Amino acid sequence: MERxxxxxxxxxxxxxxxxxxxxxxxxxxxxxxxxxxxxxxxxKAAHYPVNRAPLQSTPFLRLPPGSISTGxxxxxxxxLQLGGLNGRxxxxxxxxxxxxxxWSLPSKGGWEELPYWLRGFGxxxxxxxxxNALEQTRAxxxxxxxxxxxxxxxxxxxxxxxxxxxxxxWPYVPVQDALRSWHEYSxxxxxxxxxxxxxxxxxxxxxxxFGHGWGxxxxxxxIESAYWLYNRTGDDWLLDLVRxxxxxxxxxxxxxxxxxxxxxxxxxxxxxxxxLLDGASSLRSATYRNYETVMRRYGQFPGGGFAGDENCRSGxxxxxxxxxxxxxxxYMYSHELLTRMTGDPVWADRCEELALNxxxxxxxxxxxxxxxxxxxxxxxxxNGAKNHGQFDNDFAMQAYMPGIHNYxxxxxxxxxxxxxxxxxxxxxSADGGLCASLYAQSSVRAKxxxxxxxxxxxxxxxxFEETITFTLSTPRTVNFPLYLRLPGWCSAPSVRLNGRPxxxxxxxxxxxxxxxxxxxxxxxxxxxxxxxxRTWKDNNDAVSxxxxxxxxxxxxxxxxxxxxxxxxxxxxxxxPASPWNYALELDKNSPEKSFTVERTGADEANPFTHSGTPxxxxxxxxxxxxxxxxxxxxxxxxxxxxVHTREPVEQVTLIPSAAARLRVTAFPSAGTGPxxxxxxxxxxxxxxxxTPQALIMNAGTEPASSSDHSIARFTWWDRRGxxxxxxxxxxxxxxxxxxxxxWFDDTGVGACRVPDTWELLYRDGAGDWKxxxxxxxxxxxxDQFNRVAFNRVTTTxxxxxxxxxxxxxxxxxxxxxxxxxx
Numbered sequence: 001m002e003r004x005x006x007x008x009x010x011x012x013x014x015x016x017x018x019x020x021x022x023x024x025x026x027x028x029x030x031x032x033x034x035x036x037x038x039x040x041x042x043x044k045a046a047h048y049p050v051n052r053a054p055l056q057s058t059p060f061l062r063l064p065p066g067s068i069s070t071g072x073x074x075x076x077x078x079x080l081q082l083g084g085l086n087g088r089x090x091x092x093x094x095x096x097x098x099x100x101x102x103w104s105l106p107s108k109g110g111w112e113e114l115p116y117w118l119r120g121f122g123x124x125x126x127x128x129x130x131x132n133a134l135e136q137t138r139a140x141x142x143x144x145x146x147x148x149x150x151x152x153x154x155x156x157x158x159x160x161x162x163x164x165x166x167x168x169x170w171p172y173v174p175v176q177d178a179l180r181s182w183h184e185y186s187x188x189x190x191x192x193x194x195x196x197x198x199x200x201x202x203x204x205x206x207x208x209x210f211g212h213g214w215g216x217x218x219x220x221x222x223i224e225s226a227y228w229l230y231n232r233t234g235d236d237w238l239l240d241l242v243r244x245x246x247x248x249x250x251x252x253x254x255x256x257x258x259x260x261x262x263x264x265x266x267x268x269x270x271x272x273x274x275x276l277l278d279g280a281s282s283l284r285s286a287t288y289r290n291y292e293t294v295m296r297r298y299g300q301f302p303g304g305g306f307a308g309d310e311n312c313r314s315g316x317x318x319x320x321x322x323x324x325x326x327x328x329x330x331y332m333y334s335h336e337l338l339t340r341m342t343g344d345p346v347w348a349d350r351c352e353e354l355a356l357n358x359x360x361x362x363x364x365x366x367x368x369x370x371x372x373x374x375x376x377x378x379x380x381x382x383n384g385a386k387n388h389g390q391f392d393n394d395f396a397m398q399a400y401m402p403g404i405h406n407y408x409x410x411x412x413x414x415x416x417x418x419x420x421x422x423x424x425x426x427x428x429s430a431d432g433g434l435c436a437s438l439y440a441q442s443s444v445r446a447k448x449x450x451x452x453x454x455x456x457x458x459x460x461x462x463x464f465e466e467t468i469t470f471t472l473s474t475p476r477t478v479n480f481p482l483y484l485r486l487p488g489w490c491s492a493p494s495v496r497l498n499g500r501p502x503x504x505x506x507x508x509x510x511x512x513x514x515x516x517x518x519x520x521x522x523x524x525x526x527x528x529x530x531x532x533x534r535t536w537k538d539n540n541d542a543v544s545x546x547x548x549x550x551x552x553x554x555x556x557x558x559x560x561x562x563x564x565x566x567x568x569x570x571x572x573x574x575x576p577a578s579p580w581n582y583a584l585e586l587d588k589n590s591p592e593k594s595f596t597v598e599r600t601g602a603d604e605a606n607p608f609t610h611s612g613t614p615x616x617x618x619x620x621x622x623x624x625x626x627x628x629x630x631x632x633x634x635x636x637x638x639x640x641x642x643v644h645t646r647e648p649v650e651q652v653t654l655i656p657s658a659a660a661r662l663r664v665t666a667f668p669s670a671g672t673g674p675x676x677x678x679x680x681x682x683x684x685x686x687x688x689x690x691t692p693q694a695l696i697m698n699a700g701t702e703p704a705s706s707s708d709h710s711i712a713r714f715t716w717w718d719r720r721g722x723x724x725x726x727x728x729x730x731x732x733x734x735x736x737x738x739x740x741x742x743w744f745d746d747t748g749v750g751a752c753r754v755p756d757t758w759e760l761l762y763r764d765g766a767g768d769w770k771x772x773x774x775x776x777x778x779x780x781x782x783d784q785f786n787r788v789a790f791n792r793v794t795t796t797x798x799x800x801x802x803x804x805x806x807x808x809x810x811x812x813x814x815x816x817x818x819x820x821x822x
Contacts, residue, residue: 031488032288035059035343036508039481040431047447048428049231054239056276059343060427060435063446065126065185070422072441072461076605077360077418078128084367085402086124086415087133089117092569093404095412102156103175104143110156113412114140115174120329120415122178126185127422141182144175145190152197163213169202169222170215174413176225195229203241210248217263219249220270224337227276239277246274253286256293261308261323262409264294265330269338276341284342300536301376301666302544302551303657304353305331309373310392315697315712317539318637319666321391322373325362325410328354329417336424339437345485345509348437351421352487355438356463357551359417360608360658362410368569369400370414372407376657376665379556380633381574383563388691389712390634400661401564401571426456433481435510436525439468449480454517462527463549464607464614470523481514483507484525487549489532496524531617533591541641542666543584545617545654547597552617553657554664555610556580574661580635581628582621582652583643583670595619595654608658617654622670623647626679626731635664636681636693642671643679646732678734684726690715692726695815703813706745706754706782713744715752715811720804725761726812727799736762736817737792740785741800744811752809754780755802760788763797785814 036059042050048061070078081087090096095113102110118140125133148154155172162168176195183191202222210216222245230238250257252270268290275283298317299306305323307316335351338344362374371381373391378398387394396406403411426444427435434446439462445455452474460468486493486509495502495511498521504513513523529548536542545552557577565571587594596618604612622645629635657665668679684692694712701711716724743754758778761769772790779786798817804810 032344032346033488033509036345036483036510036512038429038431039433039512039514042430045432046428046430047432047451049228050430051227051276052231052234054277054279055227055230056279057430058276058341059430060340060437061430062184062340062423063426063428063444065123065181065423066129067446068127068423068426068442068444069129070127070425070440070442073605073607074418074422074440074442077608078124078422080367080606081124081415081418082128082130082133085363085370085411086117086121086367088568089121089402089411089415090136092402093117093412095404098143102158103140103147106147106155106157108156109158110171111159111168112171112174112409115171115178116409116413117415119174119178119181120413120417120419123181123419123423124415126181127419137182138186141179141188141191144179145194148194148197152199152201154194154198163209166205166209166212167202168213168215169205169209170213170218172198173215173218173221173225177221180225180228192229192232195225196233196235199226199229199238199241203237203244207244207248210245211250214263216249217258217260218266219245220267220273223270223273227273242274242277246270252290253283256290259312261306261310261312261327262330264306264308264312265327265334268294269334272338272341287338296538300539301542302534302546303358303376303665304350305358305374305376309397313392313712314710315694315701316392318697319376319539319542320378320635320637322375322378322397323358324373325370325407326413328359328362328374329414329420332359332417333420336420339424340427343508345437346488348485349488351424352438352463352549353551355417355421356549357657361661361663362414364400364572364661365606365609369402369565369571370407370411371400372397372403372410375663377635377638377663379576379580379629379635379662379664381661382633383571383573384632386632386634387689388630388632388687389689389694390630390632390691394689399563399571399573402569425458429481429483431481433483433514435483435485436468436470437485439463439485449478452476452478454478461614466527466529466548468525468527470525472517472519472521472523474517474519477516477518479514479516481512482517482523484511484513485509486511487527489546489548490527490529492528494526494528498522531592531595531597533586533594536666539666540638541669542638543586543591543641543669544666545584545595545619547595547615547617550615550656550658551665552654553660554580554582554667555616555653555655555660556662556664558610558662576662579623580662580664581624582650582664583624583641583645583668585620585622585649585670608656610655610659613655613659615656619652619654620649621652621667622649624668624679626681626729627668628681630691630693631683631687637696638666638668639679639696640677640699641669642676643668644672644676644732645670645679678730678732681729682726683729684714684716685724686716686719688715688717688719690717690811695726695812698814699816701814703742706743706813707747707749708813709746709749711813713811713813715744715809716802716804717752717809717811720751720809721806723801723803724810725799725801726815727797728815728817729797731796733794733796734817735792735794736798738787738789738818739798739800740787740814740816740818741779741812742785742814743780743782744813745782751807752811753805754782755810756805758800758802760790761799761801762793762795763799764795769799785816
């Protein structure tokens with residue numbers, strides 16, 4: 001499948017029935033909580049643009065870019081970004097050349113790359129104040145504004161008719177974001193004029209135009225820009241545009257219209273955004289339900305993301321699948337918007353989980369390269385194509401490189417991640433107060449209360465420490481509310497004002513201090529962190545380990561191999577230099593007591609490396625020898641825990657997952673006795689487009705038919721008429737006396753059929769393969785399991801050998817053995 005291709009035949013998931021509870025969601029990104037109730041009146045008390053009627057008010061507001069400055073580890077990430085790939089991308093990306101870009105010269109070509117880059121790079125300039133970055137941003141804004149036409153259109157002329165004879169409005173979405181931020185930072189009225197002209201041009205399009213292309217699935221961002229402009233101009237036609245976009249774009253109110261990961265990351269929030277105009281509470285509920293649907297099916301592992309290595313695929317939800325880098329930053333942005341929009345701190349929790357556990361690992365430690373997908377479990381990052389169906393794409397996606405034409409979208413788009421995060425640390429509240437929404441060392445300068453401009457300085461090493469100190473600077477006494485987010489994982493927060501317990505109340509997951517503030521007031525917020533173990537029941541009872549907001553990964557020694565590139569822009573593979581196939585040894589009564597948190601003493605500016613992390617854990621674990629990589633060095637899927645292993649207990653080190661580029665973050669647990677499961681290694685004589693690991697993934701699956709294309713499958717395609725095999729192997733001997741095989745047969749669609757004949761072999765104690773004795777009929781019926789019983793054998797390996805039909809290939813959807821008694 002080509003990069004960024006739509007999923008053929010999108011899978012609709014009904015949203016008409018609410019899923020029961022939130023049990024399927026990652027516990028670390030806590031369940032939704034009641035929205036915050038603001039202390040005072042809204043709209044009139046606010047010092048920053050609020051929603052005009054008839055739009056519903058939102059509790060929190062974005063502060064103008066430049067209001068917040070950063071320190072500590074976050075400043076270092078922004079510094080690395082400025083001197084790394086994002087900051088220097090114009091040096092190496094031909095998409096950013098003013099002489100060849102249609103965003104500078106309309107007769108030239110252009111699409112999303114320049115808009116993607118400028119959106120993140122501009123806000124990087126504003127939050128760092130870097131003079132060179134500010135000048136580059138201004139120059140590109142001038143070029144873009146210089147392409148405006150009389151009808152409101154601007155940019156590459158070819159985009160006027162690029163989509164079924166009409167405009168492709170998708171690449172204008174990130175341009176709108178860039179123009180909005182530029183206006184908020186600079187006050188440049190040309191940006192307002194350009195946005196007005198473009199959205200008026202868009203409003204003049206036929207309604208069906210909004211049902212085409214990438215934009216139809218990402219229409220929420222058009223709505224966001226229309227609201228932003230309406231709140232500044234009051235032009236009623238902008239609300240007509242919102243209604244048109246909502247009505248004729250992809251429908252997220254009744255389910256999931258498309259399973260492309262970036263479409264989901266942006267689109268799932270659309271109902272709640274439209275609900276600000278419509279007013280129906282069911283629309284907000286639809287956004288929550290969309291999130292739950294995605295995460296229940298594909299987000300059953302730590303890190304805050306989901307299995308979206310391009311399109312989500314039914315049956316492929318293992319932690320090896322990964323999350324596209326574009327998806328990471330777009331999901332973060334959606335969570336940031338929903339935090340402001342709903343006042344539910346769960347969205348800030350979810351944004352924080354992505355930022356602190358997944359985003360850093362998408363880049364090499366020096367920010368010189370990126371990769372396309374980041375996995376919770378991934379033990380080799382090489383530049384080899386993975387074409388056995390392990391991922392939705394079969395091009396190389398895992399090595400770190402600039403990837404201008406390899407990864408294309410991600411190196412241009414990732415730059416919004418950290419700057420947007422920095423700008424969302426602090427929010428204005430609509431009642432004239434402030435909200436500390438995300439925690440990191442920083443300072444904010446904002447108007448509060450009666451219009452007094454105050455500065456809060458935030459001193460903390462969070463998330464590596466649990467204390468956050470705020471110091472206020474104000475020219476005079478001023479009354480206003482301060483809202484402090486209480487993370488969902490924190491059960492016993494405390495706050496002290498000027499050394500004494502502070503009078504405060506709790507509202508919807510926020511501590512609220514509404515008082516008269518004086519210069520020099522000091523507030524100490526303590527968020528006690530505890531170790532917890534999550535069990536992922538829908539992923540074979542795998543476990544993950546958290547301490548506070550950080551999820552921990554096995555520390556795997558990393559061998560960085562430069563295979564191409566230059567000194568400035570090296571291209572790296574990362575190979576494992578130590579064992580990784582461990583199952584955790586857990587205390588049965590109190591799993592969290594199985595781990596010891598330690599301070600490392602590291603004092604490096606970048607904590608997201610092996611040497612720089614200031615914290616680590618010690619744990620006990622056992623090797624699982626049968627857990628291996630496949631023939632293309634991709635980690636194989638998790639199997640049912642607890643796992644039976646005969647290996648000795650070892651002490652292992654866990655580090656914050658964001659500091660690990662090679663990662664095992666979702667672990668099997670070790671066990672003994674009848675509840676423990678043998679780990680099965682599955683290999684085949686030939687693996688073309690379909691991995692034999694599908695048989696492991698389908699261990700508990702009931703196929704709908706032999707032509708079921710909605711689940712993983714294993715085939716020997718494109719071998720035809722040959723003799724092939726697939727086998728199971730365990731470390732310990734297992735007694736077996738029956739198997740059941742569900743054949744894959746796509747008659748009418750493809751060239752796979754049930755085999756001509758087949759037989760079952762086992763490996764004896766001498767290592768020789770022998771046929772099982774006294775088997776019942778070797779069936780080849782379609783649409784059912786074909787059961788074969790035989791004289792019991794004790795073996796470490798079982799092989800299914802098939803003779804494919806002449807001119808046809810074949811495959812298996814599920815293969816079960818039993819009874820598995822040691």
